[in-house]
Amino acid sequence: MNLNILTYAIYTLVTAFLVFRVGWVFYVNGAHYLYDIFISDRDTADSLNRLLLLGYYLLNLGYVAVSLSFWPQIEDYVQLIEMLGERTGIIVLGLGVMHFMNMAWVRLVKHYTIRNH
């Protein structure tokens, strides 16, 4: 059996699950932040939240799909585990860094909206 195809299948399933799950948590909990910024305008906050979720899915699933074409040839199960760990680690760590950058960004926006009102 071709180990590369097996690895691609595992990688896609795991990362897609992670991206959907994490995105949903961000969508639900981030809404409170947007309500805080758009105090008088809940509809705008809701649509912005949905658009952000869509953009997040597009970026991350797109990255997963593109990164499949940069895998080396996989020779045995040890290499399979190593490569899966490394690639999944990169995307999970990237998600974490992006998440904290987004939270800092929301704080900054809130800071300026309060100052200008």
Place this chain on the structure above:
Amino acid sequence: MNDPMIVTETVDKTMIVVAYLIYLPVAITLTYYVARTLFKNGKVFMLDIFNGRENIALATNRLFEMGFYLLNLGFALLILKLDVYDPEMFGKQEMIEALSKKVGGFSIYLGIMLFLNLYLFFRGKRKAKERNLIATQTMKGMNQPPQTA
């Protein structure tokens, strides 16, 4: 024997796979317990920081928890790979040594992340206190008659 394909197929690498299969559950449970303990106790700090506004305090707590999981599990997966120069010599002793180095290093990293989070909690609490102090002082100032020179 010059063909690398043949070499990798003949060498027995079971011990390396066993090492990975031990490392992964250990790292994941360790992260899970640390995150659960940290953010179960983080709620109190968040409620303090957001002046008891429960919606946003709990949301922030959840978001920080998610970020904590992402950063630490990502790091755990990234350092998974063992550098084994000679798989033939990788026996039980070498596996235990390599594992203790990995798991120990990861738990030190987790400890540093825990203290970083604690520092953030206390910093947020201090800032909230300062904000409240300024707010009460301006209110007092507005009630008092303007001072004349």
